[in-house]
Amino acid sequence: xxxxxxxxxxxxxxxxxxxxxxxxxxxxxxxxxxxxxxxxxxxxxxxxxxxxxxxxxxxxxxxxxxxxxxxxxxxxxxxxxxxxxxxxxxxxxxxxxxxxxxxxxxxxxxxxxxxxxxxxxxxxxxxxxxxxxxxxxxxxxxxxxxxxxxxxxxxxxxxxxxxxxxxxxxxxxxxxxxxxxxxxxxxxxxxxxxxxxxxxxxxxxxxxxxxxxxxxxxxxxxxxxxxxxxxxxxxxxxxxxxxxxxxxxxxxxxxxxxxxxxxxxxxxxxxxxxxxxxxxxx
Amino acid sequence: xxxxxxxxxxxxxxxxxxxxxxxxxxxxxxxxxxxxxxxxxxxxxxxxxxxxxxxxxxxxxxxxxxxxxxxxxxxxxxxxxxxxxxxxxxxxxxxxxxxxxxxxxxxxxxxxxxxxxxxxxxxxxxxxxxxxxxxxxxxxxxxxxxxxxxxxxxxxxxxxxxxxxxxxxxxxxxxxxxxxxxxxxxxxxxxxxxxxxxxxxxxxxxxxxxxxxxxxxxxxxxxxxxx
Numbered sequence: 001x002x003x004x005x006x007x008x009x010x011x012x013x014x015x016x017x018x019x020x021x022x023x024x025x026x027x028x029x030x031x032x033x034x035x036x037x038x039x040x041x042x043x044x045x046x047x048x049x050x051x052x053x054x055x056x057x058x059x060x061x062x063x064x065x066x067x068x069x070x071x072x073x074x075x076x077x078x079x080x081x082x083x084x085x086x087x088x089x090x091x092x093x094x095x096x097x098x099x100x101x102x103x104x105x106x107x108x109x110x111x112x113x114x115x116x117x118x119x120x121x122x123x124x125x126x127x128x129x130x131x132x133x134x135x136x137x138x139x140x141x142x143x144x145x146x147x148x149x150x151x152x153x154x155x156x157x158x159x160x161x162x163x164x165x166x167x168x169x170x171x172x173x174x175x176x177x178x179x180x181x182x183x184x185x186x187x188x189x190x191x192x193x194x195x196x197x198x199x200x201x202x203x204x205x206x207x208x209x210x211x212x213x214x215x216x217x218x219x220x221x222x223x224x225x226x227x228x229x230x231x232x233x234x235x236x237x238x239x240x241x242x243x244x245x246x247x248x249x250x251x252x253x254x255x256x257x258x259x260x261x262x263x264x265x266x267x268x269x270x271x272x273x274x275x276x277x278x279x280x281x282x
Numbered sequence: 283x284x285x286x287x288x289x290x291x292x293x294x295x296x297x298x299x300x301x302x303x304x305x306x307x308x309x310x311x312x313x314x315x316x317x318x319x320x321x322x323x324x325x326x327x328x329x330x331x332x333x334x335x336x337x338x339x340x341x342x343x344x345x346x347x348x349x350x351x352x353x354x355x356x357x358x359x360x361x362x363x364x365x366x367x368x369x370x371x372x373x374x375x376x377x378x379x380x381x382x383x384x385x386x387x388x389x390x391x392x393x394x395x396x397x398x399x400x401x402x403x404x405x406x407x408x409x410x411x412x413x414x415x416x417x418x419x420x421x422x423x424x425x426x427x428x429x430x431x432x433x434x435x436x437x438x439x440x441x442x443x444x445x446x447x448x449x450x451x452x453x454x455x456x457x458x459x460x461x462x463x464x465x466x467x468x469x470x471x472x473x474x475x476x477x478x479x480x481x482x483x484x485x486x487x488x489x490x491x492x493x494x495x496x497x498x499x500x501x502x503x504x505x506x507x508x509x
Contacts, residue, residue, distance in 0.1 A: 082482040120508040142465040249298040
């Protein structure tokens with residue numbers, strides 16, 4: 001068993017005593033509704049059922065509509081030619097935000113509260129016979145979701161608008177599930193959650209003389225599974241951020257999620273979690 | 283039919299923290315992609331030497347000609363860093379497949395996935411092209427991460443589904459990463475081009491264009507973006 005000296009833990013942990021639960025009923029979509037959604041993005045054509053996604057494409061672009069969640073991904077038809085470092089620069093941050101905001105307004109914002117949290121870039125480096133060219137081909141305006149001021153973590157809760165040097169939107173992700181407010185449950189004390197986490201098998205082979213685990217942050221929120229996965233409720237979790245240091249891997253920065261509500265085994269089944277290995281969550 | 287292999291590590295024996303989902307991650311890829319399954323080595327059976335060239339580096343116990351370079355695509359899931367993917371045991375080489383010890387594609391291999399943190403890190407002084415260029419000996423592309431990535435279990439399966447659906451290799455990786463990471467993570471895709479090649483248009487075998495091998499690469503292209 002690892003000893004507490006292996007861990008550097010944050011002091012003064014606190015969290016709300018109770019948290020609202022949110023159900024996320026799976027969408028029911030008709031073929032007409034799928035086609036109408038694709039049309040909004042200028043894509044019309046026969047939808048292809050890829051199992052987890054409906055894909056509609058034409059020479060202008062492609063829309064993927066996820067069967068298990070209210071998520072979609074649109075992209076402009078990509079040129080067949082290999083990528084080139086653009087000569088032109090991208091619009092400035094204010095203009096990028098303006099373009100992204102207008103795009104989301106026009107194409108429909110999901111019902112959650114989305115907030116922009118940063119602009120990042122698609123970066124390209126080409127080394128052609130030793131001659132290097134490097135640049136930013138696109139900007140990515142990124143959004144996160146919150147519910148009751150708590151963040152919704154995970155890959156199933158984000159939006160991203162990709163913009164090229166001409167200021168045109170070339171790609172759009174909207175990963176989200178519509179929520180329905182449910183009951184309120186007691187939150188597991190963060191000290192208990194952290195103790196459960198530090199006693200997990202992740203650290204069982206580490207010894208204090210040869211390793212250190214520094215927990216940097218612990219925050220309460222909800223977890224959204226990938227958009228291809230069915231999920232009936234947003235799972236209340238603690239997001240735990242830390243660094244594991246060993247001689248062979250001196251700085252492994254991790255983000256893990258620890259369930260923040262005590263679910264019984266029956267409740268776990270009723271949640272309808274079909275994730276292959278739900279242990280990190282539940 | 284094209285062949286695939288996977289290696290994954292959950293138990294690091296104190297060399298690093300354990301991981302929970304790398305087995306499911308790699309096996310999701312293995313069980314889903316339309317391919318002939320050649321090998322599945324996990325934990326203490328996964329060795330850095332399986333990825334390394336014989337006679338290169340120190341120790342020089344590489345054996346890729348028997349393992350990774352006998353299949354068309356390999357998926358590794360485990361810990362990593364800019365120094366390369368990290369393995370749970372160090373009794374066959376030094377437990378880390380370093381770029382300087384890797385020469386892939388002079389056998390069969392076209393693509394390698396390093397589902398591991400920072401293997402394609404690309405900030406000064408960690409230039410991804412300079413670090414990995416000598417590893418391309420016919421290899422088409424390395425799929426990986428610039429930043430830390432999650433210990434999760436769906437990405438391998440999604441990548442395989444995307445490839446089966448006929449997506450280009452780059453798009454299949456980017457899309458799988460977008461669906462399994464939040465927007466703090468950056469994916470990376472590093473590929474080589476040579477005379478008469480068009481690796482950028484690569485698809486999985488049987489699903490579209492597959493370039494000739496860039497046996498003597500003249501250009502390297504690195505694309506990265508936020509998931």
